[in-house]
Amino acid sequence: MSAYKDIAWNGIWKQNTILAQLLGLCPLLAVSTTFVNAVSLGLATIVVMMLANFAISALRALIPYEIRIPVFVLIIAALVTVVDLAFNAFLHDLYLVLGIFIPLIVTNCIVLARVEAFAAKNGLRAATVDGLMMGVGFVWVIGLLGAVREFIGQGTIFSGVEMIFPTLSGIQVLPADYPGFLIAILPPGAFFVLGLLIAGRNWIEARANQRMLEKRLHEHPPTASAAGA
Amino acid sequence: MTDPLGIARRESGVLRISLRTAAIMLAFTMVFTALMAGTYKLTAPMVAASALAEKLRLIGEVLPAGSYDNDLMTDAIGLPPQALLGQEDDTRLWRARKNGQPVALVFEAAARDGYSGRIGLIVAIDTGGRLLALRVTSHKETPGLGDYIDPKKDRNKTRPWITQFGKLGFDSVPRDKWRVKKDGGHFDQAAGATISARAVTNASGRALAWANENRDRLFALPANGRFEPQGGKP
Numbered sequence: 290m291s292a293y294k295d296i297a298w299n300g301i302w303k304q305n306t307i308l309a310q311l312l313g314l315c316p317l318l319a320v321s322t323t324f325v326n327a328v329s330l331g332l333a334t335i336v337v338m339m340l341a342n343f344a345i346s347a348l349r350a351l352i353p354y355e356i357r358i359p360v361f362v363l364i365i366a367a368l369v370t371v372v373d374l375a376f377n378a379f380l381h382d383l384y385l386v387l388g389i390f391i392p393l394i395v396t397n398c399i400v401l402a403r404v405e406a407f408a409a410k411n412g413l414r415a416a417t418v419d420g421l422m423m424g425v426g427f428v429w430v431i432g433l434l435g436a437v438r439e440f441i442g443q444g445t446i447f448s449g450v451e452m453i454f455p456t457l458s459g460i461q462v463l464p465a466d467y468p469g470f471l472i473a474i475l476p477p478g479a480f481f482v483l484g485l486l487i488a489g490r491n492w493i494e495a496r497a498n499q500r501m502l503e504k505r506l507h508e509h510p511p512t513a514s515a516a517g518a
Numbered sequence: 519m520t521d522p523l524g525i526a527r528r529e530s531g532v533l534r535i536s537l538r539t540a541a542i543m544l545a546f547t548m549v550f551t552a553l554m555a556g557t558y559k560l561t562a563p564m565v566a567a568s569a570l571a572e573k574l575r576l577i578g579e580v581l582p583a584g585s586y587d588n589d590l591m592t593d594a595i596g597l598p599p600q601a602l603l604g605q606e607d608d609t610r611l612w613r614a615r616k617n618g619q620p621v622a623l624v625f626e627a628a629a630r631d632g633y634s635g636r637i638g639l640i641v642a643i644d645t646g647g648r649l650l651a652l653r654v655t656s657h658k659e660t661p662g663l664g665d666y667i668d669p670k671k672d673r674n675k676t677r678p679w680i681t682q683f684g685k686l687g688f689d690s691v692p693r694d695k696w697r698v699k700k701d702g703g704h705f706d707q708a709a710g711a712t713i714s715a716r717a718v719t720n721a722s723g724r725a726l727a728w729a730n731e732n733r734d735r736l737f738a739l740p741a742n743g744r745f746e747p748q749g750g751k752p
Contacts, residue, residue: 322661352546353539360546367550371557378561381568443662452670465673471710474662 293418300422306399307430307483308490313399317431318479320390322442325449325459327435328428330390333372335424337394340368342408342420349409361404369395383453399427430486437482442473577612577624580642580651586614586621595736596744597625602728604628604721611745613737620645620737623729626655629721633713634658637667639721643729648687652680652722657714664714679715682706683722688730696723 306312316334321327344364345352352360373391376384394400403423408416440446444463451458472478570591577590590612597603597611604627611625622644629637638656643649654668665671669678682705688696697703698716707715729736732745739745 326661351542353542356539356543359543363546363550367554370554374557374561374565377568378564381564381571384568385572439662449671469662471660471663474660 292415296415296419297422297425300419300424300426301429302426304423305426305430305490306402306423307427308487310399310402311487312402313397313427314483316390316393316397317427317434318476318483320393321431321435321438321479322474323439323445323449324432324436324447325453326390327431329387329453330393331424331428331431333387333391334394334397334399334427335421337365337369337372337391338400338403338420338424338427339417340372340420341365341400341404342416343413344368345404345408346411346413346416352409357409358401358405361401361409365400365404366395385452399423434479434482434486438473438478441470441482442478443467443469576640576653576655577642579653580640581614581622581624582650586616588613588615590614590624593741595739595742598745598747600728600747602724604630604724611736614642620733622650623733623736625725625729627721627725629717631713631720632657632659632717633664633711634660637714637717637721639718639725641722641725641729643726643733645733646687647689647726647730647733648685649683649722649726650685652683652718654680654718659714660711664711666708666711667714667718679706679708680718683719688726693723693727696720696726 300306302308304310307314307317316330320330341364345361348364369391373388376387376391403419407419411419436446439448440462444467445459445461447457448459470478473482574591593615594610594612597605597609599605599607599609603625606628609626611623613623614621622642624640624642627639627641629639635658636656637654637659639652640655641649641652657665657668659665659667661671666673666679669680672678672680691704695702695704696719698705698707698712698719700707700712701716703719705715705719707719732747736745
């Protein structure tokens with residue numbers, strides 16, 4: 290059970306695809322203009338990552354080591370196409386919103402990275418959970434990024450939610466005559482906000498490390514000889 | 519000092535492994551291509567039905583449901599790309615009639631000079647040369663800045679920007695005033711995002727001029743015919 294806890298902790302925080310591994314920045318920066326867009330892409334990514342990790346874990350015994358990368362790319366591209374078509378056919382309303390994002394997932398190297406680093410070496414259930422948890426780590430960061438950019442850029446939150454839930458509507462947080470802060474919406478704004486998020490993560494990690502070190506020092510005070518060494 | 523037999527054995531081993539690897543790659547490619555082709559085949563009818571429903575919904579946005587009584591889907595003609603309309607591919611043009619009398623033309627047009635490239639439009643133009651309505655069908659304008667051309671994104675919900683074109687023709691706004699105010703014309707634009715508005719305004723003006731020029735021939739063509747600009751009467 291603790292193995293799954295590790296997988297979850299790795300995906301959500303420790304090995305977070307964006308904050309720690311800095312993977313998949315292309316779709317991340319392009320789509321995180323609003324919270325709703327960002328979370329939509331994130332959810333579609335979770336579906337693809339779980340499917341890809343499951344499929345490759347299931348087929349891993351059949352894939353020769355030398356050609357694993359082309360086979361992984363083939364499988365991921367095929368799965369994304371199938372998901373795209375299935376969404377279009379069975380969940381058309383959602384497809385109208387998410388549709389443009391699904392093909393983008395192919396360009397997301399997180400999927401290939403997890404398949405190569407985890408699914409190809411682990412069992413079915415662990416691989417699927419890893420896909421889910423890495424996806425969750427992606428969603429919360431891209432969602433936060435989208436929310437911050439949307440708030441600074443146009444003073445709203447949840448704008449565009451009516452495309453998914455027609456009864457809801459976005460909230461104007463800042464006064465309606467807020468002129469907007471264009472750079473937050475444009476790609477440079479994505480880099481600024483992402484930089485701040487990464488800095489925040491590093492700060493939290495550094496503080497945690499510092500505490501751990503202090504605790505250890507407190508429990509095992511250095512002896513004179515060790516300090517002199 | 520090498521053993522020639524050993525080399526030969528090793529070479530044939532390399533060859534065998536290469537062939538085996540290639541065969542596995544081929545097998546994977548075939549299986550997953552079949553998976554994609556199968557999904558495509560299976561979903562194609564549903565995808566086509568959704569695309570048709572989406573088209574009907576778009577037409578419904580520019581053409582009030584009660585204003586015509588014919589079946590638009592059958593009373594349509596093929597339209598090769600027109601320079602004035604800016605499309606790249608063949609599109610359809612739908613002809614709305616009531617009691618057999620022409621009411622309006624509905625067709626797609628595009629502005630290629632948006633801030634981020636192509637802006638797709640759908641317009642309905644009545645027989646009096648008035649633009650009944652205009653809607654943006656696709657665009658990549660900057661979110662929160664230029665995307666107010668799409669009423670879903672327009673923050674002015676009571677009177678979105680794009681509705682100012684409704685019911686206007688060259689009789690009320692002369693051709694040379696069919697521009698945004700910044701260019702000395704009639705139509706408003708949002709400060710700081712003129713390019714998107716200018717692209718849509720100019721494209722709608724071109725579409726209106728094109729429809730006025732070709733209206734009679736377009737209505738005269740048989741259903742499912744094809745509009746050929748050069749072949750017709752001058």
